[in-house]
Amino acid sequence: MKRHLLSATDLDRESATLVLDTAEEMARLGERSIKKLPTLRGRTVVNLFYEDSTRTRTSFELAAKRLSADVINFSAKGSSVSKGESLKDTALTLEAMGADAVVCRHSGSGAPHRLAQWVKGSVVNAGDGTHEHPTQALLDAFTMRRRLGRIEGLRVTIVGDILHSRVARSNVLLLDILGAHPTVVAPPTLLPVGIEAWPTEVSYDIDAVLPKSDVVMMLRVQNERMTASYFPNVREYSRRYGLDARRVAALPDDAIVMHPGPMNRGVEIAAEVADSARSTIVEQVANGVSVRMAVLYLLLGGSEPAIGSPAAGSTEGERP
Amino acid sequence: MTDWLLRQVRPLGGDVVDIRIVGGVIAEIGPSLPEGDCSVYEGGSSLVALPGLVDLHTHLREPGREDAETVETGTRAAALGGYTAVHAMANTTPVADVAGVVEQVWRLGRDAGWCDVAPVGAVTVGLGGEHLAELGAMAESIARVRVFSDDGKCVSDPVLMRRALEYVKAFDGVIAQHAQDPRLTEGAQMNEGVVSARLGLAGWPAVAEEAIIARDCLLAAHVGSRLHVCHLSTAGSVEIIRAAKAKGWDVTAEVTPHHLVLTEDLAATYDPTYKVNPPLRTAADVEALRDALADGTIDVVATDHAPHPVEDKETDWTAAAFGMTGLETALGIVAETMVATGRLDWAGVADRMSIAAARIGRLADHGRPIAVGEPANLTLIDPDAAWTVDRAQLASRSTNTPYAGRSLPARVVATFLRGRPTVLDGKPA
Amino acid sequence: MSASVTPPTSPRATSAPEPPDGRSVLDPADVGRALTRIAHEILERTKGGDDLVLLGIPTRGVTIANRLAARIRAVEGLEVPVGSLDITMYRDDLRLRLPRALETTDVPGGVDHKLVVLVDDVLFTGRTVRAALDALSDLGRPRAVQLAVLVDRGHRELPIRADYVGKNLPTSRTQLVSVRLAEIDGSDAVVVGEAS
Numbered sequence: 005m006k007r008h009l010l011s012a013t014d015l016d017r018e019s020a021t022l023v024l025d026t027a028e029e030m031a032r033l034g035e036r037s038i039k040k041l042p043t044l045r046g047r048t049v050v051n052l053f054y055e056d057s058t059r060t061r062t063s064f065e066l067a068a069k070r071l072s073a074d075v076i077n078f079s080a081k082g083s084s085v086s087k088g089e090s091l092k093d094t095a096l097t098l099e100a101m102g103a104d105a106v107v108c109r110h111s112g113s114g115a116p117h118r119l120a121q122w123v124k125g126s127v128v129n130a131g132d133g134t135h136e137h138p139t140q141a142l143l144d145a146f147t148m149r150r151r152l153g154r155i156e157g158l159r160v161t162i163v164g165d166i167l168h169s170r171v172a173r174s175n176v177l178l179l180d181i182l183g184a185h186p187t188v189v190a191p192p193t194l195l196p197v198g199i200e201a202w203p204t205e206v207s208y209d210i211d212a213v214l215p216k217s218d219v220v221m222m223l224r225v226q227n228e229r230m231t232a233s234y235f236p237n238v239r240e241y242s243r244r245y246g247l248d249a250r251r252v253a254a255l256p257d258d259a260i261v262m263h264p265g266p267m268n269r270g271v272e273i274a275a276e277v278a279d280s281a282r283s284t285i286v287e288q289v290a291n292g293v294s295v296r297m298a299v300l301y302l303l304l305g306g307s308e309p310a311i312g313s314p315a316a317g318s319t320e321g322e323r324p
Numbered sequence: 325m326t327d328w329l330l331r332q333v334r335p336l337g338g339d340v341v342d343i344r345i346v347g348g349v350i351a352e353i354g355p356s357l358p359e360g361d362c363s364v365y366e367g368g369s370s371l372v373a374l375p376g377l378v379d380l381h382t383h384l385r386e387p388g389r390e391d392a393e394t395v396e397t398g399t400r401a402a403a404l405g406g407y408t409a410v411h412a413m414a415n416t417t418p419v420a421d422v423a424g425v426v427e428q429v430w431r432l433g434r435d436a437g438w439c440d441v442a443p444v445g446a447v448t449v450g451l452g453g454e455h456l457a458e459l460g461a462m463a464e465s466i467a468r469v470r471v472f473s474d475d476g477k478c479v480s481d482p483v484l485m486r487r488a489l490e491y492v493k494a495f496d497g498v499i500a501q502h503a504q505d506p507r508l509t510e511g512a513q514m515n516e517g518v519v520s521a522r523l524g525l526a527g528w529p530a531v532a533e534e535a536i537i538a539r540d541c542l543l544a545a546h547v548g549s550r551l552h553v554c555h556l557s558t559a560g561s562v563e564i565i566r567a568a569k570a571k572g573w574d575v576t577a578e579v580t581p582h583h584l585v586l587t588e589d590l591a592a593t594y595d596p597t598y599k600v601n602p603p604l605r606t607a608a609d610v611e612a613l614r615d616a617l618a619d620g621t622i623d624v625v626a627t628d629h630a631p632h633p634v635e636d637k638e639t640d641w642t643a644a645a646f647g648m649t650g651l652e653t654a655l656g657i658v659a660e661t662m663v664a665t666g667r668l669d670w671a672g673v674a675d676r677m678s679i680a681a682a683r684i685g686r687l688a689d690h691g692r693p694i695a696v697g698e699p700a701n702l703t704l705i706d707p708d709a710a711w712t713v714d715r716a717q718l719a720s721r722s723t724n725t726p727y728a729g730r731s732l733p734a735r736v737v738a739t740f741l742r743g744r745p746t747v748l749d750g751k752p753a
Numbered sequence: 754m755s756a757s758v759t760p761p762t763s764p765r766a767t768s769a770p771e772p773p774d775g776r777s778v779l780d781p782a783d784v785g786r787a788l789t790r791i792a793h794e795i796l797e798r799t800k801g802g803d804d805l806v807l808l809g810i811p812t813r814g815v816t817i818a819n820r821l822a823a824r825i826r827a828v829e830g831l832e833v834p835v836g837s838l839d840i841t842m843y844r845d846d847l848r849l850r851l852p853r854a855l856e857t858t859d860v861p862g863g864v865d866h867k868l869v870v871l872v873d874d875v876l877f878t879g880r881t882v883r884a885a886l887d888a889l890s891d892l893g894r895p896r897a898v899q900l901a902v903l904v905d906r907g908h909r910e911l912p913i914r915a916d917y918v919g920k921n922l923p924t925s926r927t928q929l930v931s932v933r934l935a936e937i938d939g940s941d942a943v944v945v946g947e948a949s
Contacts, residue, residue, distance in 0.1 A: 022854060029839065029855040038891045043842040071842075092638045112642035113513075113524040114594030133642065135524030173524060197529070198521030301842070306852035 007312035008120045008127040009299060012138045012177035014313040019302075020142070020181055023311060026298035027146050027291070033070065034294065044073035047304050050103040052094070052119075053130070054080040054110040059265065060130050063289070064107045064139075067296035073304070076101070091115060095122035104304055108132070126303045126312065134168045140264055141174035143295040145182060147284050148219055150291070151260050156183035161213050162204075163189040163245055164223025164272055165234075167196045171264045172223060176204045187213055191245065193234040210245055214254045221262040222247050222272045238271055248274040252282065260284050326363050327351075328743065333367035333704060335694040337670030340369045345700040348743035353696060365738060365748070370708060374674045376408025376439075376701035376739060378681035378690045380471070380500070380578055381554060381626035382651065384410070384441070386432060387425070388417025393631040393721045395429065398651070399438035401629075401719040403746035405651040406703035406736035408439050409682065409690045414446040415476040421446035421457035423465040430467035438746050439739075442685055445469040447488045447499060451477045456488060463495040470686040473500035475554055476601070478536055480506050485540060489549035496686060498576075500552040501540050503561070504602065508532035513642055515588040515603045523591060525641065528603045530558040537561050541568040541575055552684055553577040555628050557602040559612035566621045576684050578626035579613050581650055581657035586610075586726060596637050596644030597726050600630070618667035623680040627654045631722030649725045652718050655705065656732025663707070664733055670707075678703075689742070700743040709735045719752070775931065775944035779920060784903070784934075784941040787919030788817065791901055792824035794917050799868055802831050804896065806867045808838045810885055811856035813874040816934045817903055821872065836860040838871070838892075843884035858888070865893040870917075874932035876902040879913035904943055906930050 033039055049068040053061050068075045098106055105126045108116040113133030120127040131137040149155050160179050166172045166188045179186045180203035187205040199206055207213050225241060235241045261282045269275045278285055303309045330343040344352040344362060385393040402410045412429050414420035420429060426443035433441025445462035449455045451474045462469040472492060479485045479501060488499050509532045514520050516527025537553055541564060544551035556562060556577050568575040582600060587607050590598040598604060616622040630647025637644050662668040682691025692698040713727040739747040747753055799805050807822055809815030815837045822833045839856035871885050882900060889898060901917035906924045924930060924945060933942045
C-alpha cells in the first residue's frame with residue numbers, strides 16, 4: 005500500500021514511537037566516521053521545494069544521502085514550475101522520473117495532499133502553507149525525549165504566531181498523540197478562530213504558563229504580521245511574549261527552550277536565552293537529520309511503508 | 325412552427341391534464357384533449373410540468389473564457405437543466421459594462437436558441453469598484469438589462485453602492501450584490517472556523533458576508549431602492565434578510581444549490597472542486613438556508629454556475645479557481661434537499677426556481693402561470709427518475725461539478741422554449 | 754567502557770520462530786559446555802585475547818557474546834569488550850519485507866586494529882554474516898574478523914564459514930532451528946522443528 009507522511013495525525017503513538025526509536029539509532033551514525041548506510045541504494049528521493057528553505061531541504065538531502073538514496077533537488081525557482089507548470093504536471097514528471105519519494109515544501113496548505121493523489125511514490129510533507137510540518141514536530145519530540153527522557157506527561161508551551169504556524173499545528177497534534185500536554189500562548193490575534201477544537205490548552209499570558217512548563221518552544225514572528233496589525237509593534241510583542249532571561253528564571257530548573265529556527269534574536273527570544281544551556285536549538289538541527297533518516301527508512305526501506313497513512317481525501321472514484 | 329400536445333402531465337404536481345401548445349403559446353388545458361395536428365409528447369401521468377426555470381446567476385464565460393464555457397455550451401446545459409432563461413453574469417473579458425458587450429451576449433444567446441439569455445450589466449467600470457458603468461445605456465440596449473452586478477467582486481464602497489441603488493430606479497433595475505467585505509477576506513480560502521483552523525487554510529468569516537448585507541439593506545431602505553443579494557451562505561445572512569423583509573424593505577435574496585447541500589468538511593480533501601465563493605459553510609448554515617428557502621425569506625435558487633477548465637482546478641487548493649458548475653444539477657439538488665424533505669412542494673419549486681427569479685429579473689415572458697394564453701415556456705420533470713451524475717455526460721464545457729457520482733432523485737425530461745422543444749427525453753432536441 | 758551490553762527487550766526483537774513440534778537437540782548443559790569450549794578456543798587461537806572485541810548480532814548473538822566474555826573473564830581474568838552490531842540496514846532482503854525496527858549498534862572502543870569476533874546464534878545461509886561484514890567495514894578497519902556461532906545448521910548460500918562452532922547440526926532446509934537462552938527465553942535450549 006502507498007503511504008505518505010502528510011500530517012502528524014498520519015501517525016499513531018506506536019508508529020510515532022517507532023520513528024523516534026529508529027531516529028535514535030540513526031543518530032549514532034552521525035557519531036561515526038563513515039556516516040553512510042547502504043539501505044536506500046537505488047531509491048530516488050525528490051526534494052520538491054516551492055518555497056526557499058535551505059535549512060529543511062539540506063536536512064532532507066543529507067538524510068537521504070546518508071541512506072544512499074539518489075537525491076534530486078527540484079526547486080520551483082528556475083524550473084518549469086516557475087514558468088506556470090501546474091502541480092499536477094510536475095507530479096507526472098516526477099512520476100516519470102521514477103521518484104520513490106517526493107519531499108514537498110509548498111506555500112499552499114494541502115498541496116502535498118494533492119500531490120499524493122497523483123504520484124505513485126510516498127509523499128513527505130516538508131511544510132505546507134500554514135498547515136503542517138510533521139517532520140519538524142517529530143524532531144522536536146525527539147529532542148524533548150533525548151533531553152528529558154520522556155514525552156508522555158510533559159507540559160509543552162508553544163509561544164508565538166500560532167495562526168500562521170505549521171510547526172505549531174503539527175506539534176500540538178503529535179504531542180497529543182504522544183501523551184504530552186501542549187499549551188499554546190499568543191496574542192488573541194495570532195490564534196485561529198476554531199482553535200477550541202485543537203487538543204491543547206490556550207493562554208494569552210506567557211508569565212502564567214512558564215512556571216508550569218517542562219518545555220517552552222518559541223516561534224518566529226514575522227515583521228509582516230506587525231504591518232497587518234496582528235500586534236502594534238515588535239517592541240510590544242517582545243515585551244509581552246518574548247522569552248528573556250527574566251522569564252527563563254520562572255521556568256522549572258530542568259525545563260528546556262526550543263526554537264524551530266530561523267530565530268529573530270531580540271524579538272521572540274533573547275540572545276542570551278538562545279545561547280544558554282537550556283537551549284536545544286543547535287541539537288534540533290542535528291536531530292532533524294536523524295528523524296528524517298528514520299522517516300525515509302520507514303517509508304522506503306522495505307517492501308512497503310511501515311508508517312504513514314494512505315492519501316487522505318482521495319476524491320470520487322471516476323478519477324484514475 | 326410545430327404545435328405540441330403534452331399528454332398526461334401534472335402542472336405544478338397537481339392533477340393530470342393535457343396541454344396544447346399552439347404558436348408558442350399555451351392554447352388549451354384539459355383532460356384528454358383531441359390530438360389534432362399536434363406532435364404528441366406522452367407524459368405518462370407522472371411528469372410534473374413547471375414554468376420554464378429561470379436562473380438569476382449564470383457564468384457563461386463568453387466573451388473571453390471560451391475554454392471554460394461559451395454561450396452555446398452554457399445555454400445548452402441550461403436547457404438540459406430545465407431552464408428557459410438565464411442571467412449571464414458580467415465578469416467576462418471584456419467586462420459587460422457597456423451596451424456593446426451586453427448586446428453581443430444577448431445576440432449569442434438568441435442565435436444559440438437554447439434559452440433566453442438576459443445579460444447582467446456590471447455595476448462599475450471593469451468591475452473596478454470605482455466608477456459607475458453605463459447602466460442606463462445597458463438598460464436601453466436591445467439586451468434590456470435590468471439586473472446589475474459586479475459578481476465575483478463586491479461593491480464595497482458604500483457611497484458607490486448607494487449611488488448604484490439609486491440610479492437604477494430610473495429604469496426599474498436592481499443591484500445584485502456579491503456580499504463579501506474585501507478586507508475581511510484577503511487571501512481567504514474557506515469558511516473560517518474549526519475546519520479552517522485544522523486545515524491551515526485562510527478563513528473567510530461569515531461576518532464578511534453579513535456585514536455587507538446588513539449595510540446594503542440599510543442603504544436600500546434609506547434610498548427606497550430594490551436590492552438583491554446573491555448567494556446567501558450563512559445563517560446570519562438569513563437573519564438579516566428576514567429582518568429586512570419584516571420591515572417591508574424591497575430586498576430579495578438567492579441561495580445556490582450547493583449551499584443547500586454541501587458543507588465545509590469537504591475542504592478536508594483539499595480537492596478544489598469544493599472551492600467556491602462564497603465558501604461552503606457549516607451544517608447549521610445549510611439547515612438555516614433550507615428553512616429560509618422554504619419560508620420565502622430566500623426568494624430564489626440561483627445556480628452560480630461557474631465553469632472552469634480542468635487546469636484551473638487540478639492544482640493545489642490555494643492556487644485553484646473558485647466555483648462549481650450547477651445548471652444541470654440544480655433541479656435534482658432542490659428535489660433532494662427541499663422536495664424529498666417535504667419543505668417545498670412542486671408549486672414551491674416553481675416559485676423559487678422560476679416565478680420569483682423572473683420577477684426579480686423583470687423577464688415578462690418567463691415565470692408565468694401554466695394557463696391558456698401564456699407563453700409556452702415549460703419544463704417537464706420526472707420526479708421519480710433517479711440518475712447518477714457523470715462528468716462525461718454533462719453538457720457544460722467544464723467538468724467542475726461537485727456531484728460526480730452522486731445520485732439525484734429527479735430529472736428534467738423536456739424543456740419547451742416558447743413552444744419549441746429544446747430538450748426531449750432528457751436529450752437536446 | 755561497558756563490558757556488557759543489555760540486549761533490547763522489545764517483543765519485536767525477541768520473536769524467534771517457534772517450531773510447532775520442536776525437538777530439543779541441545780539441553781542447558783549442552784549449551785553451557787559448547788559456550789565454554791568456544792571461549793577456550795577463542796583464547797587459544799587469539800593467543801590470550803589481546804585486542805579482542807566480541808561483537809554480537811542482536812538479539813541472541815549479543816547474549817551469547819556476553820556469556821563468552823564472562824567465561825573468558827572467569828578463565829583469564831580478562832575484560833573483553835562486548836558490543837552489539839545491528840545489521841538491519843545492510844540486509845539484502847530489506848525490500849522483501851516491512852521495514853524492521855532497528856537494533857542497537859554499540860561498539861565500545863571501536864574496531865580499528867582490533868581482532869573482532871562476530872557472534873551469532875545460528876549460522877544458516879551466511880547472508881546475515883555477509884551483512885555484518887559490510888556493517889563492520891563502515892565502522893572501521895579491524896585487524897582481523899572471526900565468526901563464532903552456537904549452531905551451524907549448514908545450507909550456506911555464500912562462501913562463509915565459522916571459526917568457532919558450538920554444535921554442527923544437520924538439518925533440512927525447511928526445518929526451523931530456534932536457540933533459546935535463559936536471559937531472553939527463560940531457559941537454554943536448541944530446538945529443531947518442522948515448518949508448519
